[in-house]
Amino acid sequence: MSDIDAQFAQVQTDVTQLSERPGNLTLLRLYALFKQASAGDVTGDKPGFADIAGKYKYEAWSALKGTPPDDAKRQYVELVESLKSGASA
Structure with a gap:
């Protein structure tokens, strides 16, 4: 397991133990980075009008299409670390 893979695995646990729930935009960013890091580019059809959260x-x-998985992992780690330190919300 590479260093970034180990860090990525660790912050997946850390993010569930944050003292404060991040805002919705930050949660969307975390979701997108996680999906890009773990599954690659988006697949499937865009959800319809009725599924606002899914959309x-x-x-x-x-929006992260083409971002290499390791770059997405690094960005995810950096975002979680900033949330842990209280730098962003």
Whole structure:
């Protein structure tokens, strides 16, 4: 397991133990980075009008299209670390 893979695995646990729940935009960013890091580019059809949350998740993930998984992992780790330190919300 590479260093970034180990860090990525660790912050997946850390993010569930944050003292404060991040805002919705930060949660979308976390979701999109996680999906890009673990599954690659977005797949499937964009959710319809009635699935608003699904639509926003799809769009956030789609915005990262072409981002290499290791880059997405690094960005995810950096975001979680900043949340742990209270630098962003």
